[in-house]
Amino acid sequence: MATFSTPDNDPNIEASGRTPVPLEFSKDFLWGVSTAAHQVEGNSQNQWSDWEAAGHIRSGDTCGSACDWWGNAERDFDLVRDIGLNALRFSVDWSRIEPRQGEWDLTALRRYREMLDGLVQRGISPIICLHHFTHPRWFEHNGAFLSLDAPELFERFTRVVIDALGEQCSRWLTFNEPNVYAAMGYALGEFPPGRRGDIGAAMRVMSAMARCHLRAYHAIHQLQPHAEVGWAHHYVVLEPQGRGPDRWIAALVNELFNESFLRLIQYGRLPFPLSMLDGTAGAVKGSCDFVGLNVYNRFHVAFDYRNRAQAFARLFVPPHVPQGDSACDRPYGEAYPQALRQAVERSAKLGKPIYILENGVPDAQDRIRPWLIVNAVKEMHQLIAEGHDIRGYFHWTLTDNFEWTEGWRLRFGLVALDCATQERTIRGSGKLYGEIARRNALSPEMIAEYGQLESASATKF
Numbered sequence: 036m037a038t039f040s041t042p043d044n045d046p047n048i049e050a051s052g053r054t055p056v057p058l059e060f061s062k063d064f065l066w067g068v069s070t071a072a073h074q075v076e077g078n079s080q081n082q083w084s085d086w087e088a089a090g091h092i093r094s095g096d097t098c099g100s101a102c103d104w105w106g107n108a109e110r111d112f113d114l115v116r117d118i119g120l121n122a123l124r125f126s127v128d129w130s131r132i133e134p135r136q137g138e139w140d141l142t143a144l145r146r147y148r149e150m151l152d153g154l155v156q157r158g159i160s161p162i163i164c165l166h167h168f169t170h171p172r173w174f175e176h177n178g179a180f181l182s183l184d185a186p187e188l189f190e191r192f193t194r195v196v197i198d199a200l201g202e203q204c205s206r207w208l209t210f211n212e213p214n215v216y217a218a219m220g221y222a223l224g225e226f227p228p229g230r231r232g233d234i235g236a237a238m239r240v241m242s243a244m245a246r247c248h249l250r251a252y253h254a255i256h257q258l259q260p261h262a263e264v265g266w267a268h269h270y271v272v273l274e275p276q277g278r279g280p281d282r283w284i285a286a287l288v289n290e291l292f293n294e295s296f297l298r299l300i301q302y303g304r305l306p307f308p309l310s311m312l313d314g315t316a317g318a319v320k321g322s323c324d325f326v327g328l329n330v331y332n333r334f335h336v337a338f339d340y341r342n343r344a345q346a347f348a349r350l351f352v353p354p355h356v357p358q359g360d361s362a363c364d365r366p367y368g369e370a371y372p373q374a375l376r377q378a379v380e381r382s383a384k385l386g387k388p389i390y391i392l393e394n395g396v397p398d399a400q401d402r403i404r405p406w407l408i409v410n411a412v413k414e415m416h417q418l419i420a421e422g423h424d425i426r427g428y429f430h431w432t433l434t435d436n437f438e439w440t441e442g443w444r445l446r447f448g449l450v451a452l453d454c455a456t457q458e459r460t461i462r463g464s465g466k467l468y469g470e471i472a473r474r475n476a477l478s479p480e481m482i483a484e485y486g487q488l489e490s491a492s493a494t495k496f
C-alpha cells in the first residue's frame with residue numbers, strides 16, 4: 036500500500052488545525068510535457084529504425100507513423116495549449132538534419148523551425164533536446180560516441196541546430212539520459228548497438244558523451260550567450276533488499292548508474308577506479324546551467340552472482356507496491372512519486388536550478404496516474420518550500436507514443452492515442468494535470484480526491 040508522509044509544516048493538513056489552502060507555485064513555473072523525436076515523429080530513418088527492423092522490439096511492433104508529428108505536430112500543440120500547459124520539451128533527430136555525413140537537410144531544419152514557431156505562437160515555451168537516444172546511421176556505423184571524432188561531429192551538428200532554431204528557443208538539453216543510453220546499449224543489450232555485459236564500454240560511452248556535452252555547451256553559449264544549457268539525467272531509487280551484499284551491490288549500481296554522469300559534470304571526472312576507464316573529461320566540471328531530472332521508479336536490489344551484465348545486481352519490483360502496466364515480460368517498475376526527493380536532494384549538490392523533465396507511469400486505464408501526478412506535485416512543492424530551486428515539471432508524456440523496446444504496449448500519455456486512426460482522447464489525468472497547471476496550484480480538493488491510492492479512481496492491485 037502506498038503511504039504518503041505528511042510533514043508538519045504542510046499547509047494542507049487539516050489535523051494541524053489550519054484551513055487547507057492550495058499549494059501554489061511561482062508565477063513563472065513551467066508546467067509541461069516531454070516528448071522525443073523518434074517516439075512521436077513517425078517514419079524516422081536512424082539507428083533505431085534499423086534496430087526495429089532487425090526484430091528487437093519485444094512487442095513485435097514498429098514505430099510506424101508514431102504520433103505523426105512530422106506531418107502534424109501542431110494537432111498535439113493545440114492539445115497542450117487546450118489542456119492548459121505552458122511548456123513542451125521535444126527533441127530534434129540528428130538523422131533528419133544530417134542524413135549523410137556533412138550533408139544538411141534544409142527542409143528538415145525548416146520543419147523544426149515551423150514546429151518551434153507553432154509552439155511560440157501558442158504561448159508554449161520550448162526546451163529542445165539535441166540527442167534523445169537516436170542519431171544517423173552513418174554515426175552509428177562510425178562507432179557512435181566511442182569514435183574519436185564524436186565530439187567534433189556533435190559540436191558541428193549542435194551549431195547547425197542553434198543557427199537554425201536559436202531565435203525561438205533558449206533552453207537546450209545536450210543529451211537525454213546518457214546513463215540509460217550507455218547502460219541499455221552497452222551493458223544490457225536492449226538498445227542499439229546491443230552489447231551485453233560490457234560495463235567498461237558503458238562507462239567510456241558516458242565519458243565520451245560528457246566530452247560531447249562540453250563541446251556543445253560552449254558552442255551554444257558562444258552562439259547564444261543568454262542560453263540555458265543542461266542535460267536530462269535519469270535517476271532511479273535503489274532499495275537494498277537486505278543487509279550486507281544487497282547494500283553493497285545497491286551502492287555499486289547507484290555509483291555506476293545514478294552517480295557517474297552527475298559526477299562527471301560536478302567534478303569533471305569519475306571516482307577511482309572508474310576514472311581509469313574514462314579518458315579525461317576534466318574541463319566538463321560545472322558545464323551546465325541547470326540539471327534536468329527524469330524520475331520514475333524505485334527498484335529493490337539484491338546481490339545475484341549470476342547477473343554479471345547488471346554488475347551482479349538483481350533489480351526487482353515487489354508485487355505489493357503501486358505499479359503501472361507491465362512491460363512485455365516484466366514489471367515496468369514501482370511508481371514512486373517520492374523518488375523526486377532523493378533525485379532533487381542529490382542533484383542540488385551541483386548548485387544549479389532544477390527542472391523535473393520527465394515523470395510518469397505506463398497506465399492505459401489511468402488507474403494510478405492521477406495519484407502519481409498529485410503526489411509528485413505535492414512532493415515538489417514541499418521541496419521548493421525547503422529551498423530547492425525547482426523551476427518546472429514536465430510530465431512524460433502528452434500522447435501515447437512508441438515506447439522503445441516495448442513498442443506500443445506501454446501507454447504513458449495524458450492523451451490516449453489510436454495509432455491506426457490517429458484519434459486522440461484526453462484521459463482524466465490529462466484534465467487533472469491541466470487543471471493544476473491552469474491554477475498554478477494543487478488544491479486541497481485534488482489532494483483529498485486523488486492523494487491516497489485507496490481512493491484513487493479505479494485503482495486495482
Ligand code: BGC
Pocket residue numbers: 071074211212215269329393431438439447
Ligand atoms: C525516456 C523516454 C521513455 C520514458 C518511459 C525515459 O527514460 O527518456 O524516452 O519513453 O523513459 O520509459
